[in-house]
Amino acid sequence: MRSGRRAVVVVCDSLCADLVTPDVAPALAEMRAQGADFASARGVFPSTTRTSSASMATGCLPAAHGLLGNTMVLREQGALVRLSVGKPDFLERLRRATGRTLRRPTWAERLARQGGAIVMSNVSPGAAYLQDPDGFGHVYHRAGSRGPGGVALTDGLAIEVGAAGDRAMTDRFCREVLRERAPALAVLWLSEPDHTAHGVALGSGEHLAMIAHADACVDQVRRTVEALDPAGDEILLVACSDHGMETVERKIDLDALLVEAGWKRSRESQEVVVAPNGNAALLYFADEARDAIPALVRWLQDQDFTGRVFAGQALAEIGLPTEGPLGLALALRHDASANPHGVPGRSVSLLSPFSDSSPVGCAQHGGLGEHEQHPFLYLRGGGLRPGERRQPASLIDIAPTVLRHLDVAADGMQGRALQ
Template sequence: MPCVSRVVLFGFDGLRPDRVTPTTMPHLARFVAEGTRFANARSVFPSETRVAIPSLATGCRPGTHGLVANSLYDAAAAPERVLNTKHAADIDALVAAHGRLLAVPSLGARLAAAGHALDVVWTGTVGAGRAFFPEAEALDAFRWHPEEAVGPARGLDTRFGAAPPAGTPNTPRVRHAARLFLEHVLGERRATVAAFWSSEPDVTYHYCGVGSLEAETAMHEVDAAFAEVLRWRDAQPDRDGIVVFALSDHGHVTGEAQLDLRALLNKGGFAAGRDFGNGTEVALGGGGAPGLWLRDPRETARLASWLNDQPWTGLVLAREAGIPGTIPLATLGARHARSPDLAVTFAGSSAPDPRGVPGRGLIDTGDVPVGGGMHGGLHERELATVLAMAGGPVLRGAVMQDAADLTDIAPSVLALLELSSEGMDGRPLAQAWGNAPDAAPDHDELRPVEGRAGLRLFRLGATHRPDAMIEA
C-alpha cells in the first residue's frame, strides 16, 4: 500500500447523507463522488452524539466503551440522579468514580503510544469533545474547544481571538474554529492525524428543521469550510499521501408531534422522574431513545409490556435478555453495566414531512420544537451516516456496499498508518484501498411484538449491527 503521511478527519454533526447534493454542499458532494463512499454506513444505538463519538474514537461499540447514552445513570458517580454527559461536571463525576471516562483507549491514545500525534478542534459540546480524546490532558496533547482547551491548545485566544458564543445557527463559531484548524493545526502543527468537528448542521436541524432554509444555509457554510481543507490538501508537497475522511455521527428525523414521556409513565402507574428522588421508581434519560432505569428491576417486564401497548412506541430494548417484547441491547453491541433496564424508541415513518423531507418521528418534551429534527432511535434516517474517504491509496469513484459504521473508522485510520487495531470491535475498511472484497451485507430481521415495528440488522459473522427500523 502506498505510504500515507497524514490523515484528516472532518466531521459534520448530524448530517443526513441524502441531504448532500451539488446544490446544498457542492464541495462535499464532489469529494464523495471522487473518492470512496460507503453506501451502507450507519451509526450505533442509541444514535446520539455522545454515544456515537466514543464509538468513532475507540473503534468499539457502546457496550465496550461504556458511554451508553447522552443521559445515563451511574450509581457510583451519582446515586440519585441521571447524568448529562454534555456537561463537564458530569463527565468529571464519571471519571472520579471510575478513574477514566471510557473503558478502552481512544484513537488519540493509541496514536500517542505509537509515537504519533492527534490534534482535535471541536465545536460540539464539551462532553463530546472530551469523549473523542479523553486522554488528551494527561498526554499534554492538543484538544481545542471554544470553552475548554488542553495541552498546546491553551492560549490560542491571544492569536485568534475569543470564539463567538454558541448560537443557532452555530456557523460563526464553526467558521472561527475552522480558521484555527487551517492556519494553526494543519498549517503549522502538522500532526499525523488531525480532526475537526462541526456542530452544524445538527444545531439547525434540531431547532429549524432538516429541510429548512436555515439548515441549508448552515450546510452550505460548513461545506465552504470543508472546501478550505481540500484546498489546503491540494497545496501540500505530500498531497498524494494525505487521506481525508468526511463523516457524520448520525442523521435526523422530523419531529411531527411532541409527547411527555414522564407524564405518560406517571399516568400509566409508573412513578417516573429525571432522578431517583421524591419517590421516583423509574429514572428517565432523554432524546430520541430514552433510557429507563428502574429502582426495582423486577418491574422491567411489566413496564416493557405497558410500553408495547402504547401507540407512540416504536421498539423496546432491554439490558437483560429474555424480557418479552424486547430486543436485547447486547444484540446491538449496546449492553453495559450502566445501560438502562429498558430503552424505548418512538414510532416513526418514512413519509415526507411538510417540507417534503422523508422521515418522521416523535419528540419527547424538551427544547426542540415540533418540526425540528430529532435522533437517537433506530429509524433509517437517524442511523444513516455520511462516510467517504479520498487520497493516498483510496480508490477513486468507488461505492462500497458492505456494512460500515462508526466503529470502523479508527481501525481504518490505524490501518492506513500501518498500525494495529487489535482489541477494537470495528474493522479496517480495507476495500476502500483494494485490500478486501466488497459485497452487499446479509440481513436478519427481528419483530419482538407481532404487528408492531421491527428491526432489520446487518449480519457480520456472529455479530449484528442495526440497519433500520421496520415500520409496523
C-alpha cells in the same frame, strides 16, 4: 507510524447522507464522486453526538466504551442520578462514579507516541472532550482547551457555537493544525448543520444554508489537504457525519406518563430513572425494581409512541450493555413520511430536563429512524480506490481505518479497517 503519513477527519454534525446534493453541498458531492463512498454507512444507538464521538474515538460500540447517550444515569453515593453528558464536568463525575472515563483507549491515546492528535470541536463540551477524555493529545473547545496531561492551554478556541464559530475554527485548523503542526491525526468537528436544525425545519432555507456552510468548511479542508499532498498518497482525508436527523412529529413527557401509569411514585423517585436521548430513551432501574422490567416492556409495547423496546440480551443487539443499572432501551415510533419541505423521516421525541430545543416540526435524533441512522462517509487518499462501496460500514470503522493508514495497531477495536 510510517514517515509522512497523516489522517484528517472532518465531521459535519447531523447531516444525513441523503441531503448531500450537488446544488446544496457541491464539495461533498464531488468528494463522494471522486473518493470512496461508503453508501451503507450507519450510526450507533442512541444516535446522539456524544455517543457517536466516543464510538468514533474508540472504534467500539457503547457497551464496550461505556458512554451510553447524550444523557446518562450514574450511581452516585448509592443514588441513581440523571446527568447531561454535554456538561464540562461530566467526565470527572463519570471518573468518580466508575473509576474511569471511557473503558477503551481512544485514537488520541494510541497515537500519543506516534505523531499525536489534535482535535478542534465546536459541539458540546462533553462531545468534544470524549475524543480524548484522558488528555493524551490536544483538544480545542470554546469551554476550555487542553493539552497532554489535561493541562489548560492558553491559546484556546475563542469562538461561539454556530456558523461563524465553525468558519473561524476551520480557518485556524487549516492554517495552524494542517499546515504548521501536522499531527498524525487532525479532527475538525463542525457544529452545523446540527446547531441550526434543532430549531428549524429540515430542508428549510435556514437548514440548507447551514448544509452549504458546512460544505464550504469541508471544501477548505479538502483544498488544504490537496495542496499538502497532491498525489493523495500520504494524507487520508475522512469526511463524515455522526448521524442524521428526523422531523419531530410530537413530543412526550415519559416521566409524567410513567408516574400516571404507576411505574414511578413521582418524577423524582428512584425505582425507574429515564435518560431522554432525543428520539430514544434509556431506562435505569434500582435493584429492587428490576423485577418490574418485563411488565414495563409489555406496557411500553402497547403505547402509540413506541417503536421498539429492547431489554435483557436484546440490548446487545443495539450495542448496549446487558449488565448494570440499565434495564431497557426505547426507540420511539418513526416513519418515512415527509415534512412540508419534502424531507422524509418523522419521529416521536422526548421532552428533556436538559434542553428545550427541537420543538414539533423541527429536527431531532437519537433513535433508530432510517434517516437519523444514515450518516455519510467519504474517504480520499491513502490508497483507497474511488467508487461507491456497498459493504457494511459504521462509525466504529473510522478509527481502525485511520490507524491502519498510520500503521498503528488497532487491537481491541470492534470496528474494522475499510481499506
